[in-house]
Amino acid sequence: xxxxxxxxxxxxxxxxxxxxxxxxxxxxxxxxxxxxxxxxxxxxxxxxxxxxxxxxxxxxxxxxxxxxxxxxxxxxxxxxxxxxxxxxxxxxxxxxxxxxxxxxxxxxxxxxxxxxxxxxxxxxxxxxxxxxxxxxxxxxxxxxxxxxxxxxxxxxxxxxxxxxxxxxxxxxxxxxxxxxxxxxxxxxxxxxxxx
Amino acid sequence: xxxxxxxxxxxxxxxxxxxxxxxxxxxxxxxxxxxxxxxxxxxxxxxxxxxxxxxxxxxxxxxxxxxxxxxxxxxxxxxxxxxxxxxxxxxxxxxxxxxxxxxxxxxxxxxxxxxxxxxxxxxxxxxxxxxxxxxxxxxxxxxxxxxxxxxxxxxxxxxxxxxxxxxxxxxxxxxxxxxxxxxxxxxxxxxxxxxxxxxxxxxxxxxxxxxxxxxxxxxxxxxxxxxxxxxxxxxxxxxxxxxxxxxxxxxxxxxxxxxxxxxxxxxxxxxxxxxxxxxxxxxxxxxxxxxxxxxxxxxxxxxxxxxxxxxxxxxxxxxxxxxxxxxxxxxxxxxxxxxxxxxxxxxxxxxxxxxxxxxxxxxxxxxxxxxxxxxxxxxxxxxxxxxxxxxxxxxxxxxxxxxxxxxxxxxxxxxxxxxxxxxxxxxxxxxxxxxxxxxxxxxxxxxxxxxxxxxxxxxxxxxxxxxxxxxxxxxxxxxxxxxxxxxxxx
Numbered sequence: 001x002x003x004x005x006x007x008x009x010x011x012x013x014x015x016x017x018x019x020x021x022x023x024x025x026x027x028x029x030x031x032x033x034x035x036x037x038x039x040x041x042x043x044x045x046x047x048x049x050x051x052x053x054x055x056x057x058x059x060x061x062x063x064x065x066x067x068x069x070x071x072x073x074x075x076x077x078x079x080x081x082x083x084x085x086x087x088x089x090x091x092x093x094x095x096x097x098x099x100x101x102x103x104x105x106x107x108x109x110x111x112x113x114x115x116x117x118x119x120x121x122x123x124x125x126x127x128x129x130x131x132x133x134x135x136x137x138x139x140x141x142x143x144x145x146x147x148x149x150x151x152x153x154x155x156x157x158x159x160x161x162x163x164x165x166x167x168x169x170x171x172x173x174x175x176x177x178x179x180x181x182x183x184x185x186x187x188x189x190x191x192x193x194x195x
Numbered sequence: 196x197x198x199x200x201x202x203x204x205x206x207x208x209x210x211x212x213x214x215x216x217x218x219x220x221x222x223x224x225x226x227x228x229x230x231x232x233x234x235x236x237x238x239x240x241x242x243x244x245x246x247x248x249x250x251x252x253x254x255x256x257x258x259x260x261x262x263x264x265x266x267x268x269x270x271x272x273x274x275x276x277x278x279x280x281x282x283x284x285x286x287x288x289x290x291x292x293x294x295x296x297x298x299x300x301x302x303x304x305x306x307x308x309x310x311x312x313x314x315x316x317x318x319x320x321x322x323x324x325x326x327x328x329x330x331x332x333x334x335x336x337x338x339x340x341x342x343x344x345x346x347x348x349x350x351x352x353x354x355x356x357x358x359x360x361x362x363x364x365x366x367x368x369x370x371x372x373x374x375x376x377x378x379x380x381x382x383x384x385x386x387x388x389x390x391x392x393x394x395x396x397x398x399x400x401x402x403x404x405x406x407x408x409x410x411x412x413x414x415x416x417x418x419x420x421x422x423x424x425x426x427x428x429x430x431x432x433x434x435x436x437x438x439x440x441x442x443x444x445x446x447x448x449x450x451x452x453x454x455x456x457x458x459x460x461x462x463x464x465x466x467x468x469x470x471x472x473x474x475x476x477x478x479x480x481x482x483x484x485x486x487x488x489x490x491x492x493x494x495x496x497x498x499x500x501x502x503x504x505x506x507x508x509x510x511x512x513x514x515x516x517x518x519x520x521x522x523x524x525x526x527x528x529x530x531x532x533x534x535x536x537x538x539x540x541x542x543x544x545x546x547x548x549x550x551x552x553x554x555x556x557x558x559x560x561x562x563x564x565x566x567x568x569x570x571x572x573x574x575x576x577x578x579x580x581x582x583x584x585x586x587x588x589x590x591x592x593x594x595x596x597x598x599x600x601x602x603x604x605x606x607x608x609x610x611x612x613x614x615x616x617x618x619x620x621x622x623x624x625x626x627x628x629x630x631x632x633x634x635x636x637x638x639x640x641x642x643x644x645x646x647x648x649x650x651x652x653x654x655x656x657x658x659x660x661x662x663x664x665x666x667x668x669x670x671x672x673x674x675x676x677x678x679x680x681x682x683x684x685x
Binding site: 049051134 | 215348358359387393394402407410411412418429433437639643646
């Protein structure tokens with residue numbers, strides 16, 4: 001948890017944003033994130049982000065569901081309390097397919113959603129710094145982190161030249177915290193020296 | 196390469212009018228931010244009244260028992276299970292639109308998927324009430340769950356289709372809810388960031404889970420949506436298959452058939468699309484969203500209705516044929532003496548007219564694109580599909596193997612009807628609240644297709660195609676050449 005200084009450039013067209021992203025990366029600036037109002041396809045690749053492995057997690061959760069269902073029903077009907085149901089076999093695998101399938105889907109879906117929320121820090125009363133209110137409306141907001149080697153005015157000029165319609169500098173908390181959106185919170189009481 | 200991004204000029208635009216991203220946000224968020232209209236209050240009031248009547252009907256059933264209904268030893272399922280199957284079926288169109296059409300990359304789904312998914316959730320909520328209250332001692336409903344209990348532990352019978360139903364419906368509800376809410380997160384964030392009052396900021400802030408629109412989050416969100424769609428697709432098919440197993444695994448004539456699963460799934464999508472049409476026609480008009488839910492959306496859905504309606508019709512005829520061909524006297528009697536004729540003959544022919552004959556009018560393009568006709572037809576189809584379930588349940592049960600238990604005629608009591616009306620109340624109360632407080636159209640998804648499939652961008656395509664013909668030729672020609680070389684080298 002630390003306050004950092006960011007240069008924020010807002011774009012109003014994704015076709016301008018794409019070349020800008022690759023230019024920023026080529027210039028060697030530290031790209032913090034790009035906030036977009038909708039999923040822009042290919043932007044993750046342009047930013048050099050790794051492919052998500054959320055679907056692998058989903059597959060594992062699904063397998064957990066399958067094994068849970070099959071082992072549980074087997075245990076119940078062959079070990080714990082074998083009931084004679086019309087003389088049918090105790091180990092009635094075909095009749096268990098529906099429940100096995102449903103549990104597979106249930107566990108995969110619930111597990112994936114919880115994982116998604118956990119790794120993306122999404123939950124009620126979680127708050128993060130929003131660099132621009134219109135990032136969820138019509139602006140593509142590119143945020144560049146200033147390190148001790150960054151020349152801020154150079155970055156600002158760079159963004160403006162790349163087609164940003166709005167450029168500004170913000171000092172902000174980079175992580176998340178517990179908070180409400182109807183209240184402005186001052187996170188640190190003491191003055192923080194930013195390089 | 197840029198050409199591949201654009202789609203055929205022949206297809207109609209999915210968003211009418213020249214819209215910018217900001218306009219899309221404004222158009223859809225407008226209804227959330229404005230005061231509700233008088234029409235909304237009237238509709239909401241009626242729904243709430245129906246809901247309260249339903250609550251009272253259910254109260255009588257719980258306090259005095261199943262005797263409040265006219266179901267009897269022969270016709271044990273009556274209206275109650277008819278309504279259950281009907282509501283579950285309606286839910287299926289929402290998942291079809293949100294999941295199956297996502298996998299098939301059908302762009303038009305973006306206009307209607309949010310509302311259709313909401314419809315799914317509300318319909319499944321309504322459906323669940325019926326089997327639960329049909330248990331009689333509803334306070335013991337939790338006995339269906341496999342939890343370690345003090346009775347042994349005694350476990351539920353996992354071989355029973357009714358037990359499969361418990362798992363199928365609860366899974367279906369949970370997964371639909373998660374899918375729907377995950378899709379809502381970015382749009383709720385949009386509403387939150389536009390909010391002016393403190394209360395709105397607080398509530399939408401809580402509801403949006405602190406969504407920022409980070410690229411990494413979008414990447415995961417896309418992956419999540421795709422996998423949830425992939426899971427929901429077999430799920431939706433399994434749910435109505437399992438519902439049909441409630442019938443098909445029995446030995447009751449008219450139920451004991453292998454055609455039931457596909458026949459029920461097609462029927463479910465058929466009735467579900469009819470309900471989507473009913474809601475969409477009203478929603479687009481009342482909320483002024485004609486640019487997003489266009490006539491071509493309505494036409495496409497009517498095409499689905501005529502297709503599934505024909506499948507259902509085909510299933511009806513197959514049933515009749517199989518009854519005759521099987522040479523089983525019980526089957527033949529049920530179908531030819533007690534279903535298409537007899538005291539319930541009228542309901543069979545009502546079903547046939549509404550489900551098989553009238554949707555065929557949608558072969559005419561003019562009628563497919565007529566909003567009023569679509570609305571009327573959507574109601575007709577829903578009536579027909581209700582009668583389909585009624586015919587299957589009642590006309591098979593009232594003449595079973597034992598003539599001594601034959602029932603002459605079954606008429607629902609006012610509390611049985613009240614329960615059904617109550618679920619209408621529940622459904623529409625939820626829908627009214629949803630349409631007021633949530634974005635009824637997936638804002639982010641509309642924005643994502645706007646540049647390729649919106650009207651203004653389509654207009655520019657002709658010019659673009661001409662400009663890029665040479666580039667396009669070069670790209671394809673180069674690819675061909677490259678392919679040929681690889682073949683030779685092998």
